[in-house]
Amino acid sequence: MKVLKFGGTSVGSVKSIMCLKRIVEKEAKKQSVIIVVSALGGITDKLLSTAQMALNGDESYKREFDAMVNRHHQMIDTIITDTTKRENLFNTVDALFEQLKSIYYGVYLIHDLSEKTQNAIVSYGERLSSNIVATLIKNACWFDARDFIKTEHKKNGKHILDSELTNSLVCETFKDLPRISVVPGFISKDKNTDETTNLGRGGSDYTAAIIAAALDAEVLEIWTDVDGFMTADPRIIQTAYTINELSYIEAMELCNFGAKVIYPPTIYPVCIKNIPIRVKNTFNPKNPGTIIKKEINNDTKAIKGISSISGTALITVTGLSMVGVIGVNRRIFTALANNGISVFMVSQASSENSTSIGMKESDSEAAVNVLNEEFAKEIETGAMFPMRAEKGLATIAVVGENMKHVPGIAGKLFGTLGRSGISVIACAQGASETNISFVINGMYLRKSLNVLHDSFFLSEYNVLNLFICGVGTVGSKLIEQIRSQHDELKQNRRLQLNVVGIASSHNAIFDREGIDLDTYKEQLVQSEITDTETLRREVIGMNIFNSVFVDCTASKDVSALYQDFLEHNISVIAANKIAASSDYESYIKLKQTALAKGVKFRFETNVGAGLPIIGTINDLRNSGDKILKIEAVLSGTLNFIFNELSENVPFSEAVRRAKEQGYSEPDPRIDLSGIDVIRKLIILTREAGYKAEQDNVEKKLFIPESFFNGSLDDFWKHLPMLDDEFEQKRKRLEAQNKRWRFVAKMEMGNTSVELTTVEKGHPFYNLEGSNNIVMLTTERYKEYPMLIQGYGAGASVTAAGVFANIMSIANI
Known part of the structure; x- marks a missing residue:
């Protein structure tokens, strides 16, 4: 038996839901399957935003509600061809929408949106989509997850799964397992009050994992819109690729730090039962995807993936009174936990006089208030300093179980960042050495991810990003040499020379994805007039990793930019002789800056052209x-x-x-x-x-x-x-x-x-x-x-x- 979970994008359009149908029917020929589905793509957000409009007395909530009704109706009209089935489905769906309409109207009238009401509202997304899927797939049986997924209310206001009761009810519900079962994900019920609750955003994955673990499924398949876990976010790193295999621990670490492929709680239930998870693409079902299991054989890679969380805030609890005092950290984390504030990273100095905690920016203000209140006496006496949140940060996690077997990983990581001019504000590494996490300035997130991905050979190619200034005789010949050698270098040296900027004496073009060297002359002619200040601003402002400024001019003004570039960790290659032959102090400063920043200042062609x-x-x-x-x-x-x-x-x-x-x-x-x-x-x-x-x-x-x-x-x-x-x-x-x-x-x-x-x-x-x-x-x-x-x-x-x-x- 298999459990297959389909996310919002997998049921978000006619094309995707028909792909789902083919996948399920193919699997059902081999064995029984349980299908867990999310709401139609974007519907959960729409349900919440419409509730807020009703709460604010905004009558346009009715228009948003009608748009949701129309979307579901159009989906049904398009995919359900059997007249009787379509009519019955319309009756079911419209009855649900009538209930939802009444709830919205109540919120609009009394201007109140309690947690109970909000939970009821968001439950309709999965209830609607699962009924559509159950009707679309022949001989499918629909089950209401609220009948067997049970939660209990905790003191901090959160609903927690009652695992023992839920497992018992799942086994009872599916003791006579149909060939195809369809279950709405995400939703649940409170075991005491019978109120509709949910397992949190992303909870459909969790629903599937709970069912798979309770029934000892052969495998849990998560069907989404990507081919699996990627080595990094492909929206940021073009060279990111699918990871074939991950351990449960590696997958958990990546999920906790921003990889949104799987909802993190999903992994635990199947992990303890040693049930593998396979992540697959609904739109590319032939791709093998990523398999997650207990042990990975013949695994030689130290680093498996790089994940990140933007919008990080860092709060540092510091004071001389913390040194050697037992219980300070207990007070910190107890105070935060009691107020429902989650911490995802902790870094403490060995002297114990400071503890830095990373959290979402949205929680930082409340966390500062909580901690200032907790340590009010210590702050008043000067034994501790008032808390403050440093915002605008990002957290990066480098993940891989094999890191523990490879000496020097942390040194290479921080050295690579340092050479790119990126300072680490705080870092944390567990004794298991599965995850090295660190906090940086958020503006350097893209650059950090690219340089780390490239440095640890997660990228297929080593990338060098070039800014070429001067397209005269030397510059144009250089560009032609780069163009002619481009493919050979990629194939034989695994090196990609990416020209991201080209400037002439009057014009310049920039493209961080790479300029087409076949048409750069035409692009230059059509570009805006530029000057050296604009050139400086664009090159530094691109903030791109592994960057090199190449000066093929004889311009004094261009050579005056070298110092700024080197200080921003941009290597400089100069055919221009002016800088290296200018006053001695400037020459020495350029050399010393390059050395201090870990970048290169090369000017071999200043003397003898190509001679060494x-x-x-x-x-x-x-x-x-x-x-x-x-x-x-x-x-x-x-x-x-x-x-x-x-x-x-x-x-x-x-x-x-x-x-x-x-x-x-x-x-x-x-x-x-x-x-x-x-x-x-x-x-x-x-x-x-x-x-x-x-x-x-x-x-x-x-x-x-x-x-x-x-x-x-x-x-x-x-x-x-x-x-x-x-x-x-x-x-x-x-x-x-x-x-x-x-x-x-x-x-x-x-x-x-x-x-x-x-x-x-x-x-x-x-x-x-x-x-x-x-x-x-x-x-x-x-x-x-x-x-x-x-x-x-x-x-x-x-x-x-x-x-x-x-x-x-x-x-x-």
């Missing part, structure tokens, strides 16, 4: 080596220009070719002035462990200062004036078998840049095209310096270097 220069220097220093001297050709643009010079290619033409082939900046004067090389040298000097400023670099340039004044058009107009001088010098060098190289040099912290000549045999002599070369002399590499050489300019290699930085963050 900065990374190599860092590796040498981290291994204990000391950088003594750096000699480098750092401008791919200048190297290209001086390699292009020939009898047939004058200086001005070589500069123009560098511009046309994308090696130089849009304004080549930035390259020719040596500013770009100076910035790179400063960055390398700092990464080598020395304090350096741009103003202290000794400069020996090769272009007269006058060429850097005026407009860019003036520059191109006057540039050919230098061709003859460069050609004469070039011929002399050629005769001497020498070549020009613009060399940056650092020796023990002293820096210089100059256009110099190198002889044949020098490591820089045969440097081709736009290549860069760096020669590192260290304490270990003193006699034979280390050489790093390769392409040092170009949008594609720079974009590839930025991509490598992104991947290095993804692999942490």
Whole structure:
């Protein structure tokens, strides 16, 4: 025998109720089944809200009542085709509605809505729906749950199930079990007064569990509108997926902390009888769903699911008089219990001078009053502080029975939150280690759930959320590389690069679910004009987990945003050289902030585009080596220009070719002035462990200062004036078998840049095209310096270097 419970969504529409019919009839061919049904979806809320309207003397309650009648009538007209059955059902339903109408009218007249009356009103939802289902399914027998589900009234005003009497009555009622039985869920009767009561919102699950346990059912099936328990709330975490198996304890923990798949009291009755629970989807019956049972075989996952409760309040009971005093906690919880206030989390300091209790925000004001009254004498003498509620919080529970077998789970959990800039306000973990619960600021709930889900490999993919600023040559190449590699990374690396923001110099688009990289250019054109302040506000305001800001601009204003981003736990990858080469104090602050926040500030492409220069220097220093001297050709643009010079290619033409082939900046004067090389040298000097400023670099340039004044058009107009001088010098060098190289040099912290000549045999002599070369002399590499050489300019290699930085963050 099976017990099948169908929730409100399973009887909420014609489509769903016909699915229910097919499921039941298929199961009934194999064995006897008892069907427990909830009210039509939304009807319980409608019954309550209509009662409030009547209580307030609002005559529109009649319109709401008529709408409920019409909904049930339309359902019957659509699904019941047999004329006689339909007529009999209408008589039954209309008789119930006449009773309900009279109750509403009484509430309207006397402006009173007692608990007894309210319980009677909400009972009609299940009574109506169960009669419809019993008529729809052929040969089904209807039973009134109030005849065998009995409650008793407790001092705190709540109705509690009388388990012994209920079990006896259930067994008596179903001793001659029909093939198909239909029972309204949720409703019950007081064993002493015979008044209609209920088992609480979600109580239909409980009804089904009570029946299943009493009759030793083979299985209890909960049919709802999801495929089962999910690893997290799929409305928040897109990568959440169905959990195949859960233990009773794991399911209970998840239910208690916000997973609304099953009403928590449902689990206990079937657990003690070792009856499995299967959660299935009415709209997807072929899916196996989630099975809940005593033991899970071959279970290797430490974490099963993450659940949460928003609208949490935290009350801290604190005072020096609590230390070592026996009975303080008893007084706290007795006072709250006597006033019907439920606590779902407790955290106490080992010093015993404070106890923090988590509860619903709606209960917090009453709880503060109760506790202030309970400890009034202690507060008056100063031995304890007045209670206050901290609101706007959220509680998260990480659940899994295997956590007890895996060391370091709590450390990983809190470390992951810390790196994302999320502070834990209070936490609690039982000795069983099945549940680690903690309270955070409610504004970080979405971010916390995502980062934890991703970190503990509950997600199918590791997700990195990217904001890309700059869609010029480098930025557009980077976006294309991400687009082309997207599927391969997901398949082979289980990595999803999610571009959630793209900004140009004037426009920006943002989408936390991910931007379509095939159409981003069109989206940018159609987006609103933006500025750096808007960019800062949008990136920080998205408050998204595992986020990385990628700067592919040369903008000083954009680089000024890095500090704010790092402070908000957003990693920064910069192709932009300005920040790392700005004043030394700002550079150090960026590095220290990234270290303190546990995020990354990466700028490998600032020097050498895709060459591993900065990374190599860092590796040498981290291994204990000391950088003594750096000699480098750092401008791919200048190297290209001086390699292009020939009898047939004058200086001005070589500069123009560098511009046309994308090696130089849009304004080549930035390259020719040596500013770009100076910035790179400063960055390398700092990464080598020395304090350096741009103003202290000794400069020996090769272009007269006058060429850097005026407009860019003036520059191109006057540039050919230098061709003859460069050609004469070039011929002399050629005769001497020498070549020009613009060399940056650092020796023990002293820096210089100059256009110099190198002889044949020098490591820089045969440097081709736009290549860069760096020669590192260290304490270990003193006699034979280390050489790093390769392409040092170009949008594609720079974009590839930025991509490598992104991947290095993804692999942490």
